[in-house]
Amino acid sequence: MHKRFLSLWFPFFATDRIVKHHPHLQDIPFVLSGPERGRTMIKAANKIANREGVFVGMVLADAQAILPQLHVLPEEPDATENVLNSLAQWCLRFTPIVAIEPPDGLLLDISGCPHLWGGEHPYLDDLMDRLHKGGYEVRAAIADTIGCAWAIARHGQHRIVVPTGAQEEALITLPPTALRLEPAVVERLHKLGFHTIGQFIHIAPGTLRRRFGSTFTARLGQALGTVFETLQPIQPLKSYQEHLPCLEPICTATGIKIALQRLLELLCNTLAKEGKGMRRGIFKGYRIDGNVQQISIGTSRASHSPTHLFRLFELQIPTIEPALGIELFVLEALLVEDINEAQETLWESRGDSTEIAELMDNIVAKIGINTIHRYLPAAHHWPERAIRDRISSDMHLQTTWPTQNLRPLHLLPHPEPIEVMVPLPDYPPILFRHRKKIYKLVKVDGPERIEQEWWITNGKPRDYYRVEDESGARYWLFRSGHYSDDSAPEWFIHGFFA
Template sequence: MSRFLSIYFTNLLCDYLAIKKPELKGKVYVFTMSQKNRIMVTAASREAEKQGIAAGTVLADAKAIIPDILAFDDELDFNKKLLVRIAKWAVRYSPTVAIDLPDGIIIDSSGCSHLLGGEESYLQTIIGKLTASGYHCSGSISDTIGTSWAIARLGKKSPIIAPAQQYNALLNLPPMALRLEQPIIQRLHKLGFDKIGKFIQLPSAMLRRRFGQEFMLRLGQALGTEEETITPIIIKAPYEERLYCLEAIRTKPAIEIAIEKLLQSLCDRLAKEGLGIRSAALKGYRLDGRVTETMIGTNQPTHQVPHLAKLFELKIAQIEPALGIELFILTAIKTEPVHAIQEKLWSGKRGLADQALAQLLDRLAGKVGQQAIRRYIPQAHYWPERSLRPAVSLEEKTEVKWQKSNPRPMEILHKPAAIQVTAPIPDYPPMNFRYKEELHLVAKADGPERIEQEWWMQQGEHRDYYILEDDKGRRYWVFRSGHYNEEGSAWFLHGFFA
C-alpha cells in the first residue's frame, strides 16, 4: 500500500529571504518581476499581506499603500530552485521525493514512517525541522497524492488520513482541493457545488459531460481510482571512496598505501566518465573521535593516480594520526571533463598544453600554495594596470595580443608609488629620484612614452613614461602625471625591469 506525504509552503520566497536576512523580520517587503511592461509583485511578506498587498499587485500600487516598502528582484524559476534544495534535504526521510510546483514537495513515505515511530511522529519530525529552519509549512499523509495535497492546504482536522479513507476526507473540502483549473471551479460554484460532497456521488457520465475529462481525472486521482505518479529528483552520487582499516593506521607508509588505494578506485570511476580531479579532500577519522583533513588542487583536470599520489604525499606531514586512523574518505570536490590533447610528432614544444608543466605547477603549489602561482593574460586597455588580468586556468586564451612595441617591466606595482624627482623642463627625463628614502642617480634614460586614459572609463591626466637606469645598473619605469607645471609635477614609480 502506497502512502504519500504532501508538504505545502505558505510563503516560500519570503521565508527564505527572512532566513538569509534576519534583519528583515517584522518589515514589509515583496518580491517583484517585470510582466507585460509592468513590475508586478510575485510574493509578499506577511506584514505586506496584512496591509492588502499580495501576489499580482502592481508595485506602484504597493508603494502607494506603503511608501517605504522594500522590493527585491525575483529570479526566474527561483521557486523551483528552492524546492529542489528542500527536496534534496528531504531525501534523508525517503528515497523518493519530488517537487510540486509552485509551492510544495511530495514524499513517498511508503515503508519509511515506521523508522521514526509511525506516521504521526514521521510528519511531526519533518514539519518540525522545516519550521525550526524558518519555513511556514503544513503537511498531510494519505493513500493518494491528490488527497494529501488537498488536506495539506485546506484540511482543518487531522493531517493523517487513515488508509482507504480519502473519500470521507474530501467531502467537506471546496472544489479547488481537487487541483482544478479556475474556469471549472467557477462553473462548479455557479451551480452551487461549493463542497466536493455535493457532487462526488453524481453519475460519472453526467460529471464528465458537464465538466470534462480533466475534472474526472483529478477526482479519480484524489480518490485513488486513477493512477498518479511523481517524478523524483535524482541526486548524483558524490565522487567519493571510503577505506575502512582493520587496524588503526599511524605510519607514513601505511597512509601512502591507503591514499593510493583510494585514488585508484576513484580515478577508475572518473576515467570511465571522462572526468578528472581539479580539487580533492582526504579525511581521516581517528580513534579519539577527531577528523584530520587535507586538500589538493590541480591546474588541469586529471585522473592520473601517480601524479595525484605525489600531491597528497606533499601533504602527509599535515596529517596527524595520533592514536591511529580507522577510516579514510577521499572526495573529489571539483571535477571537470578531461580532454585528450593531440601531441605533435615533430614538435618538441607543447607550451601550456604540456602535461608535465601542469604537473610541475601542481607540485609547486603543494609546497608554496596555489595563491603563489599566477598566470596573466592581456586585456584590451591602454592603462598599464588594466592591460592584464589573472587567468582562470592554463587553458584560458584571449585574442588580445601582448603589447610589444615598447618594453614593459617584469614587475608592475598594483598602485603606482609617489616619488620625488629632480628633472629639467619641459620633457627631459629625471636626473635623479628618491624612492623609499633612497636617492637614485639616473645614468641612462629613455622616453617619454605617452599613455592616455580611456575616456569612456574615467577622466584624468595622461602619463609620460620613462625607462630609467640608475648608477648601480637597476632599471625602473617611472611616469609624470599630466603636463609639467611650475608648482612641481607629480611623479610615480610604476615598475621594475629585471
C-alpha cells in the same frame, strides 16, 4: 538545471496484478480484503466493483450486502510491493532516477530525458502505452514539482503536461486532498468551506501556518515549487567511493600512506574504466575513539593518475592525527568529471601539458591557489592595466603583445615619488632624488605621454621618460600632470629598464 517530474499512479494496481495472473477475473467484480481493527476491510477493489458502488475502506460485509456476487480474495501486500519495485526497475529505461511511492505510485525525475523521445508528449505517450499493454490502468502527469505532478496525476485530467511555471493554474481547481495532506487537515479545510486549492492558495503563508501547521504550508510550497523536495531513487546515484577496513588499527604515517595508495589504485581503476577523472577528493580515517580525520584535495584538471593524486594527498598526511589508531579508511571522489582525451593545447607548446598541470596542482596544494599567474595582453596603454591575469587555462591570446613602445623589465607595484631638478618646464630632468639618494642623469629619451582612459577613471596624464644615470642604470620616470601656474607637477619613478 531545470527539473521536470513525472508522477505515475496506478488506481487499480493490486487488482490489476491479480488479473494478470488470473485472466478469468477480468470481467467480474472482485475485491482484496484484509483484517483491520477486528474487521475485514476492503483493501483494493477493481474497476467493475467500483462502478457497482464498492470502494476501498468499506467493511467487507457491507460490500457483500450491496453486491452479493462480489468475488473476494485475500490481499498480498508484500507481493504487490515487489511488483511495484520491479515496475520501478523497468522504468529505469526512461530515466535513471525513479522513486517508489507506496502503495501504488511511481515518481520519475525526467529532467533532460524527454528530448530523446522527441518531447514530453511523445515520451509520456510511449511510457503509458507500454504500461497499458502490460495490463495496468495508469494515470500520469508531468510538472515542474513533485507535488504538482502528484496532484494532477491523481486528481486532475489524464495524461497532462503542466507547462513550466504553470503549477498554480493547474492546481487551483483541484480539491485540497491533492496536496498530500493528513486526513484531519483535509477535513478541517472542508469544514471551513475550502473545497478547492484556489480558495486558499493566495492566503498569506503565515496565516495558513497558524491554522493548519507548518506541514501544510510545506506541502503547498512543494507543489508550487517554492519549497525544495527530494526523492529517494531506487538506484542510488553512483558514488565514487572505496573502503578499506583494517585488521589492526593504523597509527603510523607509513600505514596511512599504504592505505591511501591502495584506495587510490582501486578508485582510479574504476575512474579510468569510465573515462572519468577526480576533481575533488576526500580521504577519511575513522578512528577507534569515534573521531573522523579527513584531508581533501582539489585538482585543476580531472585526473585518474594514482601517483599524481597521491602526491597531492601526501602533502596533507602529516595533519592526520591517528591517536589510538584508525580502523577504517574511506576515499571518495566528491567531484568527478569526464577526461577529455583530446585536450586543447594548454600551453600552446609541445611540452606535455598534463605534467605541467600536475606540477601546478602540487604547488596549489602546498602554497595556495592565488599564487600562480600567467598574463595576457590587455588593450590598454596605461601600464598597470596593460596586462590581465589569465584566469583559466582555456583563455587564449586574442591580441598580440605590443612591441612599439619599450617597457621596463621591472615595474614598481606603485609609482614612488621622487624629487627632480628640471632646467626648464617641459624638459626632462637632469637629476632626481629617490630615497635620499641622488642620481645624475646623462641620457634621456622621451617623453611618451600616456593619458588616463576617461571611460575608466579620471586623472592626470603621465609623461614618461626613459633615463640613464652616470653608472648606466636605466629608469622609467614620469611627470604626473601638466605645468601650470598654481601647482608644480609631481614626479614619480615607475620602473627599471634592463
